[in-house]
Amino acid sequence: MPADMPLAIEVVTQYIEEQSEPSKGRYLFHYSLSLTNVSHHTLTLKRRNWQITDGNGEQMQVEGAGVVGETPTLVPGQTFRYTSSVVLATPLGSMTGYYTLEGDHGALKAAIPRFQLSVPGALH
Template identity: 40%
Template structure:
């Protein structure tokens, strides 16, 4: 698991290689990742947007942007957390992801970016 804290917002990511859904001989590798966002600040915040950079050893960098996470724009009171699971497909068994969330402080409407820590996508093809 990797973790980063920005402006009191902690983001932790845990990655799992999904061997049963992957086909290495067809250059198809599936990963899931669980993200936990914890509000350790004194302010209520809302996650508005996400921006991911996905690097695959077999391809050039991809940028994925959009509103919220898995169809949600969670509001987090101080001390609350939100977790979700998403996935990524690679053409190689080696890559990494890094990104940011655009957040808003509810009380004053100010927007700020929160770092999503870089994490590795490594297929464990020798033990499955």
């Protein structure tokens, strides 16, 4: 199994204006991920590790067990979807990281491609 591509990852982001307070430097974003097992092995998502960067270049590391309280097991071809959120101090930012998975051949990492978080109209 190629260690660099066990999952196909798709991300959709959304700015949550009604729960944000720009005057206080609080911008809430939801991010929805679809994780599809593209390997030939059953995989269990054990951990996540995020690097979150705001528009000022300030970085925050977030890591822990599973995602949204779950450690899903995906058979080949199966997709798991979840939505989570992050609060930034700026109207722009990005996230990247990796998932730690366990399969037949031990633990491996699946890179999460960097994605942007932005208030509509903040980018030209």
